[in-house]
Amino acid sequence: MISVEGVAIDTRHWIGGRRVASDRTFADISPIDESFLGDIAAGTAAEVDAAVAAAREAFPAWAALSAPERGAILRRVADGIDERREDLARVETRDNGSLLRSHRRGVMPRVAMNFRFFADYAEKLAHPDMEIRGHRERVTYDPAGVTAIITPWNAPLMLATWRIGPALAAGNTVVLKPPEWAPLTASLLADIAHEAGLPAGVFNVVQGIGAEAGAALSKHPGINRLSFTGSVPTAGVIAAAAAPTIVPLSFELGGKSPLLVFDDCDLDLAVDLAVEQFDNAGQVCLGAFRILVQESIAAEFQARVVEKARGLVQGDPRDEKTDVSALVSRAHLDRVSGFVDRALADGARAILGGAAPEKGLYYPPTILADAKPGSEILTEEVFGPVLTFQTFADEDEGVRMANDTRFGLAATLVTGSPEKAERVSARLNAGTVWVNCFFVRDLGAPFGGNGKSGIGREGGTYSFDFYCDVKNTVFSPNGWKESSHG
Structure with missing residues (x-):
């Protein structure tokens, strides 16, 4: 446990609803004055295995909940973020050097919105039935399984929850690998989610170095979706690691706009x-x-x-x-x-x-x-x-x-x-x-890049297209027995 800006932070991983230590640690340094903030548990393949196992165990029960039932919990997570907005803002400013005023006024409110918006969206998510030659086709969005999320240091909590929100709302469970240069608010988010009643194993945090924890997560056969935000070279390494498992990828990468x-x-x-x-x-x-x-x-x-x-x-x-x-x-x-x-x-x-x-x-x-x-x-x-x-x-x-x-x-x-x-x-x-504007976007709009700037789009329905297995069920008008009632 360390204290940053007067906020107590547990530096261990969050796996299966409990804190888990590691044999090794890495140092977290504040860019404000290059001061030492604390030693953070450094995860390896062992911790990744444990987190994926916990997420897989928690998946059936979480996926079985209705969208409104999941949404009620996610809105409580958003409420907890609002209640701790000042703590989150001060810690992230100390950890990654971004402006405190921006965290207070824009970033942390957006973090809470990432949960509320996608909780609401999941409840309204629907596709109109289609008809072909008298046959009815119904499109549904089924939870995909375990989502691995690897996030960058420039906006660690906002960019993490931009993926965590829809993944959880879709009925998936999550393993998050936060950035080693700014890991602290991910640990606070685990506390907030637990206090909001998110079941054990639904959300897990494995801290560590990208070449170790990130690499182990990228190639893990137990994940069903992988979302990464970062550089083009790192994306290439992740894609190569994930290729044998044929896991669907969503990449938000660099730009030269x-x-x-x-x-x-x-x-x-x-x-x-x-x-x-x-x-x-x-x-x-x-x-x-x-x-x-x-x-x-x-x-x-x-x-x-x-x-x-x-x-x-x-x-x-x-x-x-x-x-x-x-x-x-x-x-x-x-x-x-x-x-x-x-x-x-x-x-x-x-x-x-x-x-x-x-x-x-x-x-x-x-x-x-x-x-x-x-x-x-x-x-x-x-x-x-x-x-x-x-x-x-x-x-x-x-x-x-x-x-x-x-x-x-x-x-x-x-x-x-x-x-x-x-x-x-x-x-x-x-x-x-x-x-004639900049940085304006509704969360329902598609977001992603062309060329080397990424793979896929997220936002609104586009997020659920990725975090779900989209199913088409075709019903014939024929073959029904008149006496059948079920």
Whole structure:
């Protein structure tokens, strides 16, 4: 047991409704000041085996409950999250360095919503019967079994519950492997779920290093679904491990998304959207870090973005005035710094920032111009507070540049023309396109990426298409006995 921001946290796994220790541990370090938070139980194949076994044992009874019965429990979990919102916000801020104000106002309310929304959705989930040559076809959504969920560190609790919510609402049981760089709120969620009456074994948490606990979970023959959020290279390793078991996969992976700014746009709005990409120190997969601006307004737009970005306050994320916090770890700081250093050596020019901090993990907001077409800084995901500026002459060139990426997670465009918005959005290769806005999405809408940005879609019915075995039952009009009553 450790105390973080005055909150007691059990650092053992949660398996089968009880706490389980491991022989080994790993250190959890806060990015705020690189201080030691505690030793966390490090799971291996043994703990994964135990968690999957517990989930499989709990599955029949949980799946047999009706959607309203499961929903009642999941809504109590949501209530528990609301009751502990401040604890969760403070712990996650300390653990991964994200802004406390964002956790309080947006992230933790969304965590609770992930349970309520999918509990409600499961109760309404239905498909109209179909008819062919007098035969009736009925589509139903059957629980699939045990869901393995592996989540990242940039929004650990929100991104975990975005999968846990629909998986449990569908009638599945869950084994969660939280990120080793930010594991603490997953442990608190286990406590909340237990207090809400979630039966033992329905939700399990195995902490550990990805190459050990994550690898064991990915290849486990006892799982029926696997959802992963993270990098493309890690997804390749997971897919290879999962291939022999033919388990269905849902991957949300990286991005190199464009912000396409046309000369007929609301310039104030465009500037605000560009600077918004520094949110969470750029550690956002959906971020539009490639700024593409039409030549006729490029000079003014660039100057205004730099001026506004200079006003961002960087510092301790627990301070309400802070806009940009630290990167999650020393290793990640070195990675981000390496991208920028190589870009500068290759001829790019820093018009803001561009140098690693002398101490701490607070990489400054950085904007690079004049990068060579096709260079690493324009094609690879940095996952830090680094934007690039490029210009385009006309609509066709802008769309071509926006689509010049192996990723396809999101795209944002800013224009004052509804007709242009329709034309351009239709041509953009992205799972989500925002027009004159950013980061707006109903939980019922599909979410996922094209290309190297992922496999599949989740959200609303799309989530249940993945977390369920969708069954079609065909009833003939013939063969019935008149005396039959059952």
